[in-house]
Amino acid sequence: MDPVAVDLAPLDGILARYPAEESSLIQVLQDVQRHYRYLPRPALERVAKALGVPLARVCSVATFYKAFSLVPPGEHVVHVCMGTACHIRGAPQVLDELWRRIAPDANGDTADRRFTIKAVNCVGACAAAPVVIVDGRYHGGVQATKVAKVVGLEEGGRAS
Ligand code: FES
Structure with a gap:
C-alpha cells in the first residue's frame, strides 16, 4: 500500500497511447515508471484493468525487470x-x-x-x-x- 495518495489522472493519457491489450503492458509500464519515477500499486491495478491482464501478471512483469521499481526512489x-x-x-x-x-x-x-x-x-x-x-x-x-x-x-x- 502506498503511503501517499497517487494521482491516477495521468494514466488516462498513457493508456490512450497504446492498444488495450497485453502486448502493450511493458510499454505502458515504462511510461508509468517515467511519469511517477516508480510503479505505484494503484497504477498497476488500473493498468491491469485497462489492458485486461490479471494483476498478478502485471506485478510479475513489474518485479521481473530491473528497470522497474515498486517503491518511490530517493530525492x-x-x-x-x-x-x-x-x-x-x-x-x-x-x-x-x-x-x-x-x-x-x-x-x-x-x-x-x-x-x-x-x-x-x-x-x-x-x-x-x-x-x-x-x-x-x-x-x-x-x-x-x-x-x-x-x-x-x-x-x-x-x-x-
Ligand atoms: S562501461 Fe560505463 S559507460 Fe560504457
Whole structure:
C-alpha cells in the first residue's frame, strides 16, 4: 500500500497511447515508471484493468525487470556505471566510496529518502569512464575521491 495518495489522472493519457491489450503492458509500464519515477500499486491495478491482464501478471512483469521499481526512489537518483570500461577505470571504488559515505540499505535507498544508488550496466558513454549519472545528468571521469562532491555530499556538488 502506498503511503501517499497517487494521482491516477495521468494514466488516462498513457493508456490512450497504446492498444488495450497485453502486448502493450511493458510499454505502458515504462511510461508509468517515467511519469511517477516508480510503479505505484494503484497504477498497476488500473493498468491491469485497462489492458485486461490479471494483476498478478502485471506485478510479475513489474518485479521481473530491473528497470522497474515498486517503491518511490530517493530525492536524488545516482546511477554508477559498472560496465567493463567503467569497471576497469575505477567504478568499483567509486561505488564503494558512495556506499561508505551514504550508507544506503540493501536496495540502495537511504533512510532519509535523500538518495537512491543503483549500479547499472554500460550507459553508452565509455569514453568518459568511469561514469556516474546524478538525476539524469552524466558525469565522466568520476574517481572515488571526487564522487562525494559530484553527488552533492560536499560543497559545490550537484545534488542538494
Ligand atoms: S562501461 Fe560505463 S559507460 Fe560504457
